[in-house]
Amino acid sequence: MAQGVVVGILGLGTVGSGVIRILTGHQQELQHQTGCPISAKKILVRDKTKPRDLNIENLTLTENAEDILHDSEIDVIIEVMGGIEESHHYILQSLRSGKHVVTANKDVMALHGTELLREAEENGCYLLYEASVAGGIPVIRGITEGLASDRISQMMGIVNGTTNYILTKMAQEERDYEEVLAEAQELGFAESDPTSDVEGLDAARKIAILARLGFSMNVELADVEVKGITNVTTEDMEYCEQLGYTLKLIGLAKRTDERVELTVQPMLLPNDHPLASVQDEYNAVYVHGEAVGETMFYGPGAGSLPTATAIVSDLVAVVKNIRLGTGGNSNSRPLHSKALQANEEVESKYFIRLHVKDQTGTFDDLSSLFKEEDVGFDKLLQWPLEDENDPKSEVVIVTHLTNRAAYERIYKELENMDVVLDVKSSYRVEGGQVS
Ligand SMILES: NC(=O)c1ccc[n+]([C@@H]2O[C@H](COP(=O)([O-])OP(=O)(O)OC[C@H]3O[C@@H](n4cnc5c(N)ncnc54)[C@H](OP(=O)(O)O)[C@@H]3O)[C@@H](O)[C@H]2O)c1
Numbered sequence: 001m002a003q004g005v006v007v008g009i010l011g012l013g014t015v016g017s018g019v020i021r022i023l024t025g026h027q028q029e030l031q032h033q034t035g036c037p038i039s040a041k042k043i044l045v046r047d048k049t050k051p052r053d054l055n056i057e058n059l060t061l062t063e064n065a066e067d068i069l070h071d072s073e074i075d076v077i078i079e080v081m082g083g084i085e086e087s088h089h090y091i092l093q094s095l096r097s098g099k100h101v102v103t104a105n106k107d108v109m110a111l112h113g114t115e116l117l118r119e120a121e122e123n124g125c126y127l128l129y130e131a132s133v134a135g136g137i138p139v140i141r142g143i144t145e146g147l148a149s150d151r152i153s154q155m156m157g158i159v160n161g162t163t164n165y166i167l168t169k170m171a172q173e174e175r176d177y178e179e180v181l182a183e184a185q186e187l188g189f190a191e192s193d194p195t196s197d198v199e200g201l202d203a204a205r206k207i208a209i210l211a212r213l214g215f216s217m218n219v220e221l222a223d224v225e226v227k228g229i230t231n232v233t234t235e236d237m238e239y240c241e242q243l244g245y246t247l248k249l250i251g252l253a254k255r256t257d258e259r260v261e262l263t264v265q266p267m268l269l270p271n272d273h274p275l276a277s278v279q280d281e282y283n284a285v286y287v288h289g290e291a292v293g294e295t296m297f298y299g300p301g302a303g304s305l306p307t308a309t310a311i312v313s314d315l316v317a318v319v320k321n322i323r324l325g326t327g328g329n330s331n332s333r334p335l336h337s338k339a340l341q342a343n344e345e346v347e348s349k350y351f352i353r354l355h356v357k358d359q360t361g362t363f364d365d366l367s368s369l370f371k372e373e374d375v376g377f378d379k380l381l382q383w384p385l386e387d388e389n390d391p392k393s394e395v396v397i398v399t400h401l402t403n404r405a406a407y408e409r410i411y412k413e414l415e416n417m418d419v420v421l422d423v424k425s426s427y428r429v430e431g432g433q434v435s
Pocket of ligand 1: 010011012013014015016044045046047048050063079080081082083086104105106131132135301302303304307
């Protein structure tokens, strides 16, 4: 410790470069906070000969992970290489050899977090992962420390910048999904293969991590119901605007009567909900605690320096703890066993857009179906559609609160009803009443 804390870094891409910049640029502040110098020693890369836009004169680049994992001078490993199998293996190996780990890897933490945190605890090491959810926003620390005394009842997050960028542009500029996606790819906000983002999988990983922490429950990625944004249309956006809603891809983790619901899907929020004003590639996590009430964490969900800030802040926490002589992650075992809500227990309002035959009796048939399931209409719009030979109208319904099982029965019936020509779209409506 006399020479300070020595760090090995796995990966020198977008985030790894940011980590080096902050470690060198903020060294005085870091020393002041931790009481000792922190220095990076070796960095794992795929290709040592690749030109780097960074001063790495005093660092050793290696293509062999063992050079870092077996270096006894290295106290802390920062894993910013991404991927799953290799990084999982390296994190495990680091913890087993007594090295603390800081990672930005949501894939590994969502899939193997429980095992890795137990390993950290058993080896007296720290495993911190602030950057794995919402990049530069200190939401994990907010939940685990800031709200440690509360019981969290709900977390709602815009935790994927790519999809928030696409939905923001679709709403503001009335452009369709494919066009905005192509623009996002050009601007570097979306990957060339955007599947993980637009299908909601990236957000699901983050929600699994948050739910495990916030509810202290051993939920898994497979417990998150996932639906992406690929079917969202400009028509849906227009109706949202008319009705006073904003459409967002929301990761929702909700606890009711000790049972939880985890889902990622496009949802309608009233325009005055705090998450409705989160624009472009920004992220935010809205947390409701039984005692504190509403809180919201907002900021950049990705990017080199924002993400690196979260990583180096984790590093500072590790170094402070090393100096205090405390023994690694504790209470990694969840307090509660997994208890998921059944369909009948999940309560929500729903938006549904239909094309129906424009004829006498259509509305009676629709009303009867909803009445049978005891589901009332909160809002209703009807619009004639231009078609001389085949008169039809577009109907938009927002229901009152109902349970999901009842809504699913209604939805299934609508698809088979004679007066219904097409069920165009359907979304959950969350976040209270439109004012
Ligand atoms: N980018 C963000 O804004 C952001 C935000 C939050 C979390 N994260 C997470 O942070 C991690 C890193 O993301 P990134 O954007 O920095 O990735 P990146 O730019 O692709 O960089 C990856 C780095 O790791 C190295 N690497 C990858 N696989 C390797 C292997 N098998 N062996 C040796 N070196 C390997 C690469 O080496 P070369 O340089 O030689 O190719 C590169 O330096 C990911 O888990 C990501 O999900 C990223």
